[in-house]
Amino acid sequence: MEKAIIYARVSTKEQAEEGYSLASQIKLLRDYVDKNSLDVVREFVIPESASGRQERKTFKEMMEYCKKRGISHILCEKVDRITRNLQDAVWIDGWLQDNQERRIHFVKQNLVIHQNAKSYEKFQWDIYVVLARQYSNNLSEETKKGLVEKAEEGWYPGPNKCGYVTVGDRGHKVWEIDRSATSEAPFIFKAFTLYSQGGYTISTIRDKLFKEGWMSPSGGMLPRASIHTVLSDPFYCGKFMWNGKEYEGKHEPIIHEETFALAQQKLKRQLKNGKVRKHEFLYAGLLHCASCKSSVSAEVQKGHTYYRCTQYRPCKERKCVREEAITAQIIHALDALRIIHADVTDWLRRALKECHEGEKHYHARVMKDLTDKLTKIKARIDLLYDDRADKRIDKEFFEERLSQNRRQQQEVIRKIARHKEAAINYAKTASDILAVSQGARELFERLELKDKRDLFKFILSDARLQDGTLLFAYNAPFNKVHEIATFQPQDSRENKGVLEALWGARSAMLPGLDDFPTGEAIKFFKQLFGILEFPATTAEQAERFAAMSLYSSSIFFQ
Numbered sequence: 001m002e003k004a005i006i007y008a009r010v011s012t013k014e015q016a017e018e019g020y021s022l023a024s025q026i027k028l029l030r031d032y033v034d035k036n037s038l039d040v041v042r043e044f045v046i047p048e049s050a051s052g053r054q055e056r057k058t059f060k061e062m063m064e065y066c067k068k069r070g071i072s073h074i075l076c077e078k079v080d081r082i083t084r085n086l087q088d089a090v091w092i093d094g095w096l097q098d099n100q101e102r103r104i105h106f107v108k109q110n111l112v113i114h115q116n117a118k119s120y121e122k123f124q125w126d127i128y129v130v131l132a133r134q135y136s137n138n139l140s141e142e143t144k145k146g147l148v149e150k151a152e153e154g155w156y157p158g159p160n161k162c163g164y165v166t167v168g169d170r171g172h173k174v175w176e177i178d179r180s181a182t183s184e185a186p187f188i189f190k191a192f193t194l195y196s197q198g199g200y201t202i203s204t205i206r207d208k209l210f211k212e213g214w215m216s217p218s219g220g221m222l223p224r225a226s227i228h229t230v231l232s233d234p235f236y237c238g239k240f241m242w243n244g245k246e247y248e249g250k251h252e253p254i255i256h257e258e259t260f261a262l263a264q265q266k267l268k269r270q271l272k273n274g275k276v277r278k279h280e281f282l283y284a285g286l287l288h289c290a291s292c293k294s295s296v297s298a299e300v301q302k303g304h305t306y307y308r309c310t311q312y313r314p315c316k317e318r319k320c321v322r323e324e325a326i327t328a329q330i331i332h333a334l335d336a337l338r339i340i341h342a343d344v345t346d347w348l349r350r351a352l353k354e355c356h357e358g359e360k361h362y363h364a365r366v367m368k369d370l371t372d373k374l375t376k377i378k379a380r381i382d383l384l385y386d387d388r389a390d391k392r393i394d395k396e397f398f399e400e401r402l403s404q405n406r407r408q409q410q411e412v413i414r415k416i417a418r419h420k421e422a423a424i425n426y427a428k429t430a431s432d433i434l435a436v437s438q439g440a441r442e443l444f445e446r447l448e449l450k451d452k453r454d455l456f457k458f459i460l461s462d463a464r465l466q467d468g469t470l471l472f473a474y475n476a477p478f479n480k481v482h483e484i485a486t487f488q489p490q491d492s493r494e495n496k497g498v499l500e501a502l503w504g505a506r507s508a509m510l511p512g513l514d515d516f517p518t519g520e521a522i523k524f525f526k527q528l529f530g531i532l533e534f535p536a537t538t539a540e541q542a543e544r545f546a547a548m549s550l551y552s553s554s555i556f557f558q
């Protein structure tokens with residue numbers, strides 16, 4: 001008999017409801033064991049009173065136990081028993097990947113996941129795992145949030161700016177003009193002034209200021225590109241760019257805004273006249289070599305741009321790849337996001353619509369409940385004051401009841417604030433993502449270099465060149481769109497079956513999320529794209545590109 005372990009867990013909330021006791025869960029799992037001739041060597045049970053930390057500890061213990069004792073079967077009631085904590089899903093997936101004998105049984109859902117499980121079963125599981133991965137990756141979003149806050153306070157959160165120094169402790173750094181003897185600030189001031197007044201090009205400015213002592217750390221002339229970077233940086237007139245957005249800075253500017261504006265006009269003109277050839281390559285910094293992981297550099301030869309391994313590390317890769325050849329492969333990758341099956345598109349559209357409606361109703365209902373509650377508390381407080389004024393209640397009772405009501409009031413106000421924040425339109429972002437993916441190819445072809453690069457980064461990652469072939473991964477959630485788009489069941493009957501299975505699996509797959517709309521579709525999308533909410537950057541990017549896309553996201557609401 002093969003060895004198995006049982007993992008059971010209930011939350012306090014469920015415990016109160018009928019048929020959800022820990023005992024009934026364990027009984028279900030034990031019955032399954034008997035029927036499937038497995039041998040349970042240990043039961044890992046998370047009592048309803050367990051704290052999150054205890055829960056994690058038991059889970060870790062279980063995984064270690066399975067690995068150490070070579071146990072290949074984990075029995076569990078439902079998927080959400082094990083994926084309450086998203087990191088756990090990633091661990092389980094890794095455990096399954098390591099050995100094809102290993103299985104996790106979701107007994108109530110009749111779902112057994114292993115390496116050779118049926119494709120749609122794996123699809124369900126994959127959605128979980130990908131989301132879980134995305135979620136843990138997005139923890140770094142918190143850091144990003146901190147940086148955005150800093151930017152909003154008016155302090156550039158980025159790295160060095162020549163001519164400036166940072167002062168203050170980590171996290172509270174502010175920018176000041178560098179007034180040391182070796183400061184570049186006077187040169188920057190002069191470069192702007194001369195350039196904006198006219199009669200100078202970047203080259204002549206470079207020559208003039210080099211003679212006056214503006215040089216690279218090695219003592220050479222500064223590259224023209226560095227001067228160009230300085231002259232086009234709004235930081236020097238008191239603003240700054242962060243994540244594609246302009247902010248008003250609190251740092252002291254080196255030059256006046258007008259000087260900066262003049263310089264920008266001249267830069268544009270100089271570019272047009274072709275006096276400055278700015279080497280901006282489409283895929284610069286976006287690719288690396290598949291064999292040695294070195295970066296891939298671009299160069300122009302006979303009017304064509306070529307990319308090849310920099311061979312920073314020893315590497316046999318010698319192939320030069322023309323930019324057009326890379327673009328063709330990217331176009332192919334973007335094309336692969338297009339969902340061709342009409343019934344799948346139809347299904348997504350229906351689900352999105354339901355999701356959108358559900359979200360609206362849910363939000364409205366919650367807000368109404370909360371404001372009603374607030375009104376009631378307010379009335380109770382008023383009454384207390386009246387009663388006290390009329391001496392119907394004593395001081396002690398009055399104060400006790402008053403503070404009790406005030407506490408409730410604060411709680412409700414907090415909840416309202418939270419829900420207002422959470423009202424970021426989930427369905428909107430989901431449909432934006434679909435719109436972007438469905439129109440990605442045309443969008444990419446139409447966009448300007450910078451936007452093209454942004455779109456590339458939004459959709460693709462880990463792009464590598466291997467003997468001229470572009471290898472890459474789709475970023476979440478586009479990997480899921482790709483999976484849907486390329487899902488090719490054998491025949492239409494099975495196709496229908498898979499769709500039904502997906503449709504039916506939606507609720508079964510959902511972790512216990514108390515705070516979500518009751519509509520089923522939103523649950524599915526939350527699994528498909530991201531658990532609680534899209535990271536702000538994803539939502540922003542999706543909105544930005546959807547707006548540029550020919551495929552208006554509204555097609556998904558028709």
Ligand SMILES: [Zn+2]
Nearest residue numbers: 289292309315
């Ligand atoms: Zn290489």
